[in-house]
Amino acid sequence: MEFKEQYKKYLDAVENQIDRQFMIEELPQKTVLEAMRYAICGGGKRIRPILVQAAAELCGANAEDAARVALAVECVHNYSLIHDDLPCMDDDELRRGRPTCHTVFGEDMALLAGDGLLNSAFEILSDVTEFKTLSDGELLAIIRCLSAASGVYGMIGGQVVDLQCEERDNVTPDELIYLHNHKTGALIRAAVRCGCLCGGVNQNEKTEEILDSYAQSLGLAFQIKDDILDVTGDEKLLGKPIGSDADEGKNTFVTMFGLDGAKRYLSETTGEAKEILKPLGEKGKFLDSLADYLLSRKY
Amino acid sequence: MEFKEQYKKYLDAVENQIDRQFMIEELPQKTVLEAMRYAICGGGKRIRPILVQAAAELCGANAEDAARVALAVECVHNYSLIHDDLPCMDDDELRRGRPTCHTVFGEDMALLAGDGLLNSAFEILSDVTEFKTLSDGELLAIIRCLSAASGVYGMIGGQVVDLQCEERDNVTPDELIYLHNHKTGALIRAAVRCGCLCGGVNQNEKTEEILDSYAQSLGLAFQIKDDILDVTGDEKLLGKPIGSDADEGKNTFVTMFGLDGAKRYLSETTGEAKEILKPLGEKGKFLDSLADYLLSRKY
Numbered sequence: 001m002e003f004k005e006q007y008k009k010y011l012d013a014v015e016n017q018i019d020r021q022f023m024i025e026e027l028p029q030k031t032v033l034e035a036m037r038y039a040i041c042g043g044g045k046r047i048r049p050i051l052v053q054a055a056a057e058l059c060g061a062n063a064e065d066a067a068r069v070a071l072a073v074e075c076v077h078n079y080s081l082i083h084d085d086l087p088c089m090d091d092d093e094l095r096r097g098r099p100t101c102h103t104v105f106g107e108d109m110a111l112l113a114g115d116g117l118l119n120s121a122f123e124i125l126s127d128v129t130e131f132k133t134l135s136d137g138e139l140l141a142i143i144r145c146l147s148a149a150s151g152v153y154g155m156i157g158g159q160v161v162d163l164q165c166e167e168r169d170n171v172t173p174d175e176l177i178y179l180h181n182h183k184t185g186a187l188i189r190a191a192v193r194c195g196c197l198c199g200g201v202n203q204n205e206k207t208e209e210i211l212d213s214y215a216q217s218l219g220l221a222f223q224i225k226d227d228i229l230d231v232t233g234d235e236k237l238l239g240k241p242i243g244s245d246a247d248e249g250k251n252t253f254v255t256m257f258g259l260d261g262a263k264r265y266l267s268e269t270t271g272e273a274k275e276i277l278k279p280l281g282e283k284g285k286f287l288d289s290l291a292d293y294l295l296s297r298k299y
Numbered sequence: 300m301e302f303k304e305q306y307k308k309y310l311d312a313v314e315n316q317i318d319r320q321f322m323i324e325e326l327p328q329k330t331v332l333e334a335m336r337y338a339i340c341g342g343g344k345r346i347r348p349i350l351v352q353a354a355a356e357l358c359g360a361n362a363e364d365a366a367r368v369a370l371a372v373e374c375v376h377n378y379s380l381i382h383d384d385l386p387c388m389d390d391d392e393l394r395r396g397r398p399t400c401h402t403v404f405g406e407d408m409a410l411l412a413g414d415g416l417l418n419s420a421f422e423i424l425s426d427v428t429e430f431k432t433l434s435d436g437e438l439l440a441i442i443r444c445l446s447a448a449s450g451v452y453g454m455i456g457g458q459v460v461d462l463q464c465e466e467r468d469n470v471t472p473d474e475l476i477y478l479h480n481h482k483t484g485a486l487i488r489a490a491v492r493c494g495c496l497c498g499g500v501n502q503n504e505k506t507e508e509i510l511d512s513y514a515q516s517l518g519l520a521f522q523i524k525d526d527i528l529d530v531t532g533d534e535k536l537l538g539k540p541i542g543s544d545a546d547e548g549k550n551t552f553v554t555m556f557g558l559d560g561a562k563r564y565l566s567e568t569t570g571e572a573k574e575i576l577k578p579l580g581e582k583g584k585f586l587d588s589l590a591d592y593l594l595s596r597k598y
Contacts, residue, residue, distance in 0.1 A: 029456035088406035107387035126443035136435035144425035152415040157328035
């Protein structure tokens with residue numbers, strides 16, 4: 001299967017899961033359901049759920065179960081975006097070319113919609129009736145992996161360091177990498193690991209190690225590219241103003257290494273990710289193409 | 300064992316779990332660990348974790364496992380308090396006689412500390428190495444129960460309706476009860492149900508039914524008492540200003556039924572909770588005394 005075709009297969013599977021999960025019901029709390037749906041149905045590249053499904057397929061997992069796990073990972077990602085955009089955090093008004101959740105629904109509903117999406121991830125993963133092949137032990141391992149990645153020792157920890165670094169101008173490269181390994185990297189790594197767990201706990205140890213190293217390089221490359229796009233991207237394609245990182249006083253790979261330095265770093269890190277996959281041969285082809293795709297993306 | 304002694308046993312067990320779980324580590328994200336610890340170590344009656352442990356003991360569960368589940372339930376409760384107190388929500392400056400989390404740590408850190416505590420509940424419940432007797436299936440059932448209660452069809456849903464009702468003066472008794480059944484009731488019910496699940500899934504069906512009915516009446520009584528204390532309580536004991544509900548335009552059982560009406564309703568609902576326990580005989584003694592204790596509490 002061609003890269004684009006396989007990408008679309010994974011994308012359709014997760015979009016279908018999202019659409020089915022976040023229906024608007026006629027309940028007194030309908031507004032928060034609308035806010036959640038608005039946020040998570042707002043498009044996006046769906047990189048994390050695609051990574052879950054690609055890793056799962058590599059590890060011989062059931063595709064429907066993998067799509068369900070992918071849904072849970074995407075819930076965590078979108079909760080973090082809603083909360084990051086709030087006035088007391090990055091105070092962003094646009095995301096993916098649309099007003100942010102709090103701009104449309106108010107701060108209170110956006111806060112609760114974010115809470116609701118984080119919580120949803122665990123409602124989804126603990127609903128055993130929705131899984132065809134995953135055992136209780138596998139689901140628990142997935143919950144453990146995802147909650148560790150999204151918690152204070154993972155993504156939330158990275159967000160804390162990000163906020164602290166905004167107030168300083170002497171941030172070191174090591175700090176910047178720590179920040180992104182936690183803020184972005186932890187969930188990307190967990191996506192791949194959760195995909196592997198769909199194929200069974202400790203079933204594919206060698207493959208899992210390779211995919212974990214790949215995920216680490218890919219996560220870093222992803223963030224460097226984001227920082228480059230914030231400077232060189234097209235506002236219409238990005239769906240948000242150019243230079244917003246600099247406006248918010250953020251330290252980025254571009255402010256740290258310069259534009260050329262960041263581009264070189266991106267190229268190296270992407271090369272690393274591709275190199276790591278080699279032992280997988282043909283089986284690693286989709287993830288290899290995904291690294292190229294993320295390198296050349298316009299948004 | 301006397302009521303006070305048993306209460307203290309459960310209280311000490313959960314305080315011990317909290318203290319052990321939320322240690323401050325020397326990490327770049329230390330601040331959020333401090334904010335979480337500040338919030339969850341701020342005392343409180345610990346009613347929910349006590350209910351978990353009492354129900355678990357009734358269902359023959361392992362006490363240490365029950366205390367661990369109790370910890371997770373208390374994490375969810377404290378996350379909800381931090382987020383409820385935020386300026387975009389109830390905007391409260393005092394809780395349990397201390398400045399609220401965002402007053403001390405700032406809105407951004409409080410938001411993330413709340414997120415971190417919600418997430419912690421699922422990190423705790425999926426860490427199988429920390430449980431002595433609970434099976435994977437039992438842990439998944441507990442995660443399912445807790446996440447359903449804390450999500451948009453439970454506690455978050457109730458919070459949404461609460462915010463919406465503040466803007467209206469024609470709230471009906473049915474709406475007020477819907478609101479509290481979700482905002483407060485869902486988690487109290489889940490605490491009791493999670494306790495039962497510690498004794499095994501579908502192991503104690505008759506007892507579970509009785510305890511679930513008890514939890515529903517107790518949850519309602521708990522909220523009516525809260526509303527009465529907001530009018531008649533002692534500020535020093537309550538740790539927050541009297542009349543803050545009215546100041547925030549909240550609809551309460553006192554604004555709805557008058558003070559005497561609310562007191563009558565409290566007495567009836569507490570009576571119901573006690574009546575429901577009768578078939579349990581001596582085994583229901585602690586929960587019976589707990590209903591009395593909550594009826595006469597001063598804070």
